[in-house]
Amino acid sequence: MIVELRGATACYQAVDDPSRAGKTGAAWLAQELGTDLSDLPGRHYTCWETPAEYGVIRKGFELA
Numbered sequence: 001m002i003v004e005l006r007g008a009t010a011c012y013q014a015v016d017d018p019s020r021a022g023k024t025g026a027a028w029l030a031q032e033l034g035t036d037l038s039d040l041p042g043r044h045y046t047c048w049e050t051p052a053e054y055g056v057i058r059k060g061f062e063l064a
Contacts, residue, residue, distance in 0.1 A: 003021075010040055011023050
């Protein structure tokens with residue numbers, strides 16, 4: 001779920017585990033989800049996460 005926008009950053013957290021939280025580029029996320037930037041806060045979305053050498057790769061973004 002997208003919790004809030006802070007400037008150009010979207011802050012998100014997992015609905016089932018609020019301790020799993022992070023940040024990403026808000027404009028990029030809106031583009032991936034096919035929605036307007038102003039519609040992001042409060043939106044739920046899904047994506048695939050794959051562990052990588054230097055973090056996590058996220059792909060397959062869809063509105064839930």
